[in-house]
Amino acid sequence: MSASAATDPAAPRLALRGITKRYPAVLANDRIDLQVLPGQAHAVLGENGAGKSTLMKIVYGAVKPDEGQIRFNGQPVQIRNPQQARALGISMVFQHFSLFDTLTVAENVWLGLDKSLSLPEVAQRIRSKASEYGLEIEPERPVHTLSVGEMQRVEIIRALLGEPQLLILDEPTSVLTPQAVDKLFEVLRLLVSQGCSLLYISHKLHEIRALCTACTVLRGGRVTGVCDPREESNASLSRMMIGAEPPPLQVHQRQPTAPVLSVRGLSLPKAEPFGVDLDRVSLQVRGGEVVGIAGVSGNGQRELMWALSGEDARAPEAGGQLLLHGQDIAGMGPGGRRRLGLHFVPEERLGRGAVPSMSLAHNLLLTRSESLGMAGWIRTGALAEQARGLIERFRVKAGGPQALAQSLSGGNLQKFIVGREIEARPKMLIVSQPTWGVDVGAAAQIRGEILALADAGCAVLVVSEELDELFEICDRLHVIAKGRLSPGIARDQASVELIGEWMSGLWPEAAAEGHHAQA
Amino acid sequence: MLRLEPRPGASRLWTYASPLLAIALTVGLGVLIFLALDKDPVRALQMFFWEPLKSKYAIGELMVKATPLLLIALGLSLCFRSNVWNIGAEGQFVIGAVCAGGVALLAAKDTGGWIVPALLLAGVLGGMAWAGLTALLRDRFNANEILVSLMLVYVAIMVLTYMVHGPWKDPAGFNFPQSKTFESVTKIPRLMSGSRANIGVMLALAGAVVLWIYLFRTRAGFAQQVGGLAPAAARYAGFSSRRALWVALLVSGGTAGLAGALEVAGPIGQLTPYVPAGYGFAAIIVAFVGRLHPGGMVLSAILMSMFYIGGELAQSRMGLPRSITGVFQGLLLFCLLACDTLVAYRLRWMPKGGR
Numbered sequence: 001m002s003a004s005a006a007t008d009p010a011a012p013r014l015a016l017r018g019i020t021k022r023y024p025a026v027l028a029n030d031r032i033d034l035q036v037l038p039g040q041a042h043a044v045l046g047e048n049g050a051g052k053s054t055l056m057k058i059v060y061g062a063v064k065p066d067e068g069q070i071r072f073n074g075q076p077v078q079i080r081n082p083q084q085a086r087a088l089g090i091s092m093v094f095q096h097f098s099l100f101d102t103l104t105v106a107e108n109v110w111l112g113l114d115k116s117l118s119l120p121e122v123a124q125r126i127r128s129k130a131s132e133y134g135l136e137i138e139p140e141r142p143v144h145t146l147s148v149g150e151m152q153r154v155e156i157i158r159a160l161l162g163e164p165q166l167l168i169l170d171e172p173t174s175v176l177t178p179q180a181v182d183k184l185f186e187v188l189r190l191l192v193s194q195g196c197s198l199l200y201i202s203h204k205l206h207e208i209r210a211l212c213t214a215c216t217v218l219r220g221g222r223v224t225g226v227c228d229p230r231e232e233s234n235a236s237l238s239r240m241m242i243g244a245e246p247p248p249l250q251v252h253q254r255q256p257t258a259p260v261l262s263v264r265g266l267s268l269p270k271a272e273p274f275g276v277d278l279d280r281v282s283l284q285v286r287g288g289e290v291v292g293i294a295g296v297s298g299n300g301q302r303e304l305m306w307a308l309s310g311e312d313a314r315a316p317e318a319g320g321q322l323l324l325h326g327q328d329i330a331g332m333g334p335g336g337r338r339r340l341g342l343h344f345v346p347e348e349r350l351g352r353g354a355v356p357s358m359s360l361a362h363n364l365l366l367t368r369s370e371s372l373g374m375a376g377w378i379r380t381g382a383l384a385e386q387a388r389g390l391i392e393r394f395r396v397k398a399g400g401p402q403a404l405a406q407s408l409s410g411g412n413l414q415k416f417i418v419g420r421e422i423e424a425r426p427k428m429l430i431v432s433q434p435t436w437g438v439d440v441g442a443a444a445q446i447r448g449e450i451l452a453l454a455d456a457g458c459a460v461l462v463v464s465e466e467l468d469e470l471f472e473i474c475d476r477l478h479v480i481a482k483g484r485l486s487p488g489i490a491r492d493q494a495s496v497e498l499i500g501e502w503m504s505g506l507w508p509e510a511a512a513e514g515h516h517a518q519a
Numbered sequence: 520m521l522r523l524e525p526r527p528g529a530s531r532l533w534t535y536a537s538p539l540l541a542i543a544l545t546v547g548l549g550v551l552i553f554l555a556l557d558k559d560p561v562r563a564l565q566m567f568f569w570e571p572l573k574s575k576y577a578i579g580e581l582m583v584k585a586t587p588l589l590l591i592a593l594g595l596s597l598c599f600r601s602n603v604w605n606i607g608a609e610g611q612f613v614i615g616a617v618c619a620g621g622v623a624l625l626a627a628k629d630t631g632g633w634i635v636p637a638l639l640l641a642g643v644l645g646g647m648a649w650a651g652l653t654a655l656l657r658d659r660f661n662a663n664e665i666l667v668s669l670m671l672v673y674v675a676i677m678v679l680t681y682m683v684h685g686p687w688k689d690p691a692g693f694n695f696p697q698s699k700t701f702e703s704v705t706k707i708p709r710l711m712s713g714s715r716a717n718i719g720v721m722l723a724l725a726g727a728v729v730l731w732i733y734l735f736r737t738r739a740g741f742a743q744q745v746g747g748l749a750p751a752a753a754r755y756a757g758f759s760s761r762r763a764l765w766v767a768l769l770v771s772g773g774t775a776g777l778a779g780a781l782e783v784a785g786p787i788g789q790l791t792p793y794v795p796a797g798y799g800f801a802a803i804i805v806a807f808v809g810r811l812h813p814g815g816m817v818l819s820a821i822l823m824s825m826f827y828i829g830g831e832l833a834q835s836r837m838g839l840p841r842s843i844t845g846v847f848q849g850l851l852l853f854c855l856l857a858c859d860t861l862v863a864y865r866l867r868w869m870p871k872g873g874r
Binding site for chain 2: 309310311333334335336338344346348351352353354355356357358362365366367369372375376377378380
């Protein structure tokens, strides 16, 4: 209350009081109180749509609250824009990146800084920060050639360059290897010990419990709990977050049947300057089997997915073989492969898996043709009905079949897209990052659907950067590193440490030989 | 400092009302221009908005001008929806006219009625071929279609000029650069007597219906638009971007060529250097004012046609300069873009100190 609060060392670093933000359709934040002490790692936990992102944007000055008060180091402040937030010492790493595709890493970082530094100096600072924290990145690379994971590294480095007093991190670990997560946590703990406060948004409960000493749980725009996560269990945190525990996954023993997808010695030179060459990738997925590909993003996952889905049409000229049910599919486009029963869920939902400005019903037409009549006539009634059925079956929260894809939250759109491909009753389903940025409830549902599909005899290939997820649903694991694919290993023989090691490209070649001999 | 800030959601009402507001603003600005030119604004507006609707003949004339505008705009809207920027419809129109004219010149006094469909087909094929050049260069060499199609307009006009100065010049034409007048059998059948409007009106309206069906009721039309809205999604779905490019350019070239054929074998009746009347460029405005929607473009083609006729009347009866038509067209497009921008964004006054 007093003017001397600024010098009061006991004042909280950040104190929010009664923050309310209304949007035309929703009350995103409803009288939220939150307090972060200096040098505290404070978790903000909640499902998608719980209001976490809005609240963080308010703290970062990107959104203006309708009501409520913000105090920073005891001083009441009005944070009008991100520049002002950064001037106060608040940095943020966004879940959705704010990077310009056509600029290089260094230029992107430079844009956010005051202009006292020259571009080469910025590049130098990026390099030193990058090596300090083990976040490998080349400052000269254009952003459009980066994978999602690499883009996030740029965002983290950009935030750290501001030497923040309060660092906001929105789901930062989803793209890191377990070892890199440990390393990041070391960095974050170091920051905390230096007195920097963290606001850490995540849905990974074990991470929150490993890193954070305080936690505010949000549900439906309201605070539903404040606790010390180290004293809570996953179950109790889940209850606060979604009001219930997610149902446990039904994992059944399955007997794999005949091979569905066989890739033998697939080599593809990179299609763009900073891509990854695929180097003699071999793998096999059998019916009723879930095979996972682990790896840090940017190691060839994108290229492999392009080649498998048919979006990269160069496969026939490249070395190697692509067989679906023994039939050579290398020369086929995505449509042809889909007709043979190969369906694919890409990692980018908006713009690739769905057209943002089209309705959900029309987005069905990207991969489904049940509602088409003669000569490709669209039966609009049947199409809307189909979309309605999908929305209902997969519990997608949407305004109906005519809702635009871009109006859905990430998790709901993902449910819709995964549902669209699963409902097509594929023989081979390839899913890239099935639960990236999806909340706990939706993630559990999507994993359950994938397993149910495998139970029904479908072959499933999952590419994910979340090891927990792969260990949860896969029967067999591969690791991709620098464009090469490791031999497969059964889940019960694998461990997080082993897979983490393989992620750096270190797997025993002898095992690989043995695997080939076997196959 | 003024800043544009995105609105949370565009108002549905204003999304549709924005063309109307743009027209109202155009009229308002037009009044100011007439006042500045010392002309009676009421009479001038009459020229634009009343005279073209006054009589059956006037309405016929309105349709004569609206037909090529609508036909070309239909094709262009398919291009623009597919993210293919064909700016050269004028050239495709001219080549369509040249090809149709070539066929019409073959006709003799005793030629049968088949000559009309034949010359229309020649016009369509000519326009398609001309647009196909753009498609080929884009497909094969990744050349920018905006530049290529625009530059080809001038080549097309040169082709026309060469033909009427050279091989096809009327021997009995006192050395004027024009072909002989086409035989009357080549005349496009008129809709009714006492008006120059011909069956082209029907073709254009049928084209609008076909385009609507294609865009909103067929998978091929859907695929075409996905390529424009989200190229990665089109690739994911397996829709060919090359196919979309060729379809868009061939269709728009074909409609522009058809418009050219209807024009030379209809109201003009011979090939002259004055065939290119700017319809190909005005149709771009028609397409956008009509929201790239077939129904909207029918209305905007009529509106644009009123501007053409009003401009001519204002010129002959009030002594206003010829460029007044262009000024009106430009004003309308400008106002529409401004209205659209303000539907999606709002202006915010940001005091300099706040930044």
